[in-house]
Amino acid sequence: MTLLWRRTLGTPQGARGPKQRVSVDEVIQAGIAVADADGLPAFSMRKVADRLGLKLMSIYTYVPGRPELIGLMVDEVTGEIPHPPHHGDWRSRLTAVARHQWDEYHRHPWLLQVESSRPWIGPNGCDRYEWQLAAVDGAGLTDIQMDQVVTMVLAFTAGAARMSVLARHTTEESGISDVQWWDANAPILEKVMPPGAYPLAGRVGTAAGEEYNAVSDPDRSFRFGLERLLDGVEVLLR
Amino acid sequence: MTLLWRRTLGTPQGARGPKQRVSVDEVIQAGIAVADADGLPAFSMRKVADRLGLKLMSIYTYVPGRPELIGLMVDEVTGEIPHPPHHGDWRSRLTAVARHQWDEYHRHPWLLQVESSRPWIGPNGCDRYEWQLAAVDGAGLTDIQMDQVVTMVLAFTAGAARMSVLARHTTEESGISDVQWWDANAPILEKVMPPGAYPLAGRVGTAAGEEYNAVSDPDRSFRFGLERLLDGVEVLLR
DNA sequence: TTAAACTCCGTATGCCTTACGGAAAATTGT
DNA sequence: ACAATTTTCCGTAAGGCATACGGAGTTTAA
Structure with a gap:
C-alpha cells in the first residue's frame, strides 16, 4: 500500500544502509517487461533480478513478494497511457x-x-x-x-x-x-464425428471461416x- | 485427440501388460476435483496421483502430460450438464x-x-x-x-x-x-487521496455500496x- | 568512534514437471 | 506349457520455482 501510493507519500526518510542499486520503479518496469515477454505463469522473481543485474534475493528488499510486485505492475500499466479528456456524446x-x-x-x-x-x-x-x-x-x-x-x-x-x-x-x-491447423485437423474430425451431426456448426463455421479467412x-x-x-x-x- | 474422442472411437485393442488400476475417466474426474479445490495454478499431477492412490509417474501412462489432461477435463465438464432442448423465442x-x-x-x-x-x-x-x-x-x-x-x-x-x-x-x-475490508482500508485511502479528487467515484461508489451491501x-x-x-x-x- | 540499520546474497527447504530406465505382470504366439 | 512381447507402475534425477533465514559488508546517526 505504501509502495502503491509512493508518489504522493514520498520516500520515507532515514536510509542508513548502503544505497539501493536500482529503484522500485525500475523493479516494476523490469517486472512488466518479463510479464510482457513470458506471461504471468512464467513470470518469476529470478527473471526480474537477472534483468536488473541483481541476484534473486535482492528483489525482496524492494518488494515484499511476488503478488505485491504484480499488484504494483498492474497499477503502473494502468497509468501508462493518460486518459484522454472526454468529448462528444x-x-x-x-x-x-x-x-x-x-x-x-x-x-x-x-x-x-x-x-x-x-x-x-x-x-x-x-x-x-x-x-x-x-x-x-x-x-x-x-x-x-x-x-x-x-x-x-x-x-x-x-x-x-x-x-x-x-x-x-x-x-x-x-x-x-488457423487455416493450416484446420486443414490438418479436418480429416481426423471427419472420421470421428458422426456425419450430419452438427448441421448448424458446419454451416455457420464454414461461412465464418470464409468471411474471416x-x-x-x-x-x-x-x-x-x-x-x-x-x-x-x-x-x-x- | 484419440483420448478426447475415446467414447466414439472405442478402446484400442490388445492390452498386453498388467491391468490398469484405474481408468482414464477416473483420472479426469480426479483432475477436475483437484482443480475445483485448488485452482489451476495449484493443480499438479502429484495431487491427481495422490487422490487416486497412485504414484506420480503412473499418471503419465494414462495421459501424455499436464496440458493434455487439462484439455480432457475441459471437454468433460462441458458435457457434465446436458443441454436442455430449446423452446420459446x-x-x-x-x-x-x-x-x-x-x-x-x-x-x-x-x-x-x-x-x-x-x-x-x-x-x-x-x-x-x-x-x-x-x-x-x-x-x-x-x-x-x-x-x-x-x-x-x-x-x-x-x-x-x-x-x-x-x-x-x-x-x-x-x-x-467486502464491508470489513473497505472499513479497514478507508482510513488509509482518505489520508492518501487528495480530497475531492474523485467526485464521481466517491458518489457512485457510495451509492453502489449502499445498494449492494x-x-x-x-x-x-x-x-x-x-x-x-x-x-x-x-x-x-x- | 561505535552502534544501529539496511542492502545484497548464499544456502536450504519444499514445491513443481517430466525424461529415463527397471521390475513385474499379462497376453500372444509357438 | 513356455517364451517373447508389450504394458503398467514407479524410483531416481535434473532443472525450474518462491521464499525463510542468516551472514557479511556498507552507510548513517548518535
Whole structure:
C-alpha cells in the first residue's frame, strides 16, 4: 500500500544502509517487461533480478513478494497511457473507454491472468475508475445504472480481449495459422464425428471461416458486440 | 485427440501388460476435483496421483502430460450438464445459453484460467457449439451474425463470470467481507487521496455500496448486462 | 568512534514437471 | 506349457520455482 501510493507519500526518510542499486520503479518496469515477454505463469522473481543485474534475493528488499510486485505492475500499466479528456456524446465516450481497455489488454495480455486475491487500490486505478464514470455522467442514468453500465462494458471488453489474446497467442506460439491447423485437423474430425451431426456448426463455421479467412476475427467481434451493447444502453435511456 | 474422442472411437485393442488400476475417466474426474479445490495454478499431477492412490509417474501412462489432461477435463465438464432442448423465442434461448455458461464457470472457476495454446476440439465442445447456434437459428440473422451474436454473449458471460469468481474468491480466501475490508482500508485511502479528487467515484461508489451491501453485486451485474445486450440484438433484428 | 540499520546474497527447504530406465505382470504366439 | 512381447507402475534425477533465514559488508546517526 505504501509502495502503491509512493508518489504522493514520498520516500520515507532515514536510509542508513548502503544505497539501493536500482529503484522500485525500475523493479516494476523490469517486472512488466518479463510479464510482457513470458506471461504471468512464467513470470518469476529470478527473471526480474537477472534483468536488473541483481541476484534473486535482492528483489525482496524492494518488494515484499511476488503478488505485491504484480499488484504494483498492474497499477503502473494502468497509468501508462493518460486518459484522454472526454468529448462528444456518451456513446463515443463509452467507445473510447472500451477501446482504451481493449488496447491495454493487448499491450499487456498478462493483465487477464492476474488473480489478485485482494484488489490493490492504487492511484492510477482510482483515476481510471473516475474517468470511466465520467463517460456516462450527465447521460440521464442513476448512480447505480452508471456503475452497472461501466461494469457491463468492462466485462464484455475483458471477455472479448481474452478470446482475442488467446487466439493471437495460439497462432504465434505454435507457428501454425488457423487455416493450416484446420486443414490438418479436418480429416481426423471427419472420421470421428458422426456425419450430419452438427448441421448448424458446419454451416455457420464454414461461412465464418470464409468471411474471416480464419477461425475467428476477434477485433471484428469486439466492434460488433460493443455496438449491440451500446444500442442496448440507448434502449435503456428511453 | 484419440483420448478426447475415446467414447466414439472405442478402446484400442490388445492390452498386453498388467491391468490398469484405474481408468482414464477416473483420472479426469480426479483432475477436475483437484482443480475445483485448488485452482489451476495449484493443480499438479502429484495431487491427481495422490487422490487416486497412485504414484506420480503412473499418471503419465494414462495421459501424455499436464496440458493434455487439462484439455480432457475441459471437454468433460462441458458435457457434465446436458443441454436442455430449446423452446420459446430467441431471447429466452440466448438467456438459457448465457446462464448455462455462467453456472458452469461458477461450478468450475478454473475454466477461466485455462490458456490452451491449442484448442482441443472434443465431442462435448462440438455439441455445445451446435446447441448455442440453435438458440439463434430462425431468428432472421445471417450465418455470420449468428456466430457474432453467440460470440458476443459468450464474451460478456466470460468477463462477468471472471469478475464474479474473483470477487467470491477474494471473500472466501481472505475471510474478510467486502464491508470489513473497505472499513479497514478507508482510513488509509482518505489520508492518501487528495480530497475531492474523485467526485464521481466517491458518489457512485457510495451509492453502489449502499445498494449492494458490498463492493459489487456480480449476479445482478450479469443480469443487467445480459438484458442490455439482448435489447441490442433486438435493435439489430429490426 | 561505535552502534544501529539496511542492502545484497548464499544456502536450504519444499514445491513443481517430466525424461529415463527397471521390475513385474499379462497376453500372444509357438 | 513356455517364451517373447508389450504394458503398467514407479524410483531416481535434473532443472525450474518462491521464499525463510542468516551472514557479511556498507552507510548513517548518535
